[in-house]
Amino acid sequence: MHLELDSYDVSILKTLLKDGRKSFREISRETGITTPTVKSRFDRLVNVGFIKSVSPILDFNIVEEEVIKPELQEAKNANSKVIENEEEKKKKNHYHQQQRKQGSRYLQEQICWKNRVDKKKV
DSSP states (O other): OOOOOOHHHHHHHHHHHHOTTOOHHHHHHHHTOOHHHHHHHHHHHHHTTSSOOOOOEEEGGGSOHHHHHHHHHHHHHTTOEEEOSHHHHHHHHHHHHHHHHHHHHHHHHHHHHHHHHHHHHO
16 A cells, blocks of 8 residues: 655655655744644654654764763663764765655655646546
């Protein structure tokens, strides 16, 4: 069974792709969709498995190693994404750029499909 995304879902996802740290209220203001609707749509996308996770990407190169690293070692081992060096950082950035492109293409396809369906109804 395929998940169908409507215009609300697409608007919310496009906003999250720009900045995944936005609050539901910020997304609401940007999209014109009510805050409770944004939250329920986000929860639904998580529950059906479309949004797999929301996790930080940490760059240990910008902090003092001996102070922070030992405290976060447990988090690193618990599936947090951690950037250890510049080469790894470049790989991660490239991967995330590719994921965003794929996500954007999927959203564009959904938008085009939705527009075609709307035009046929008229």
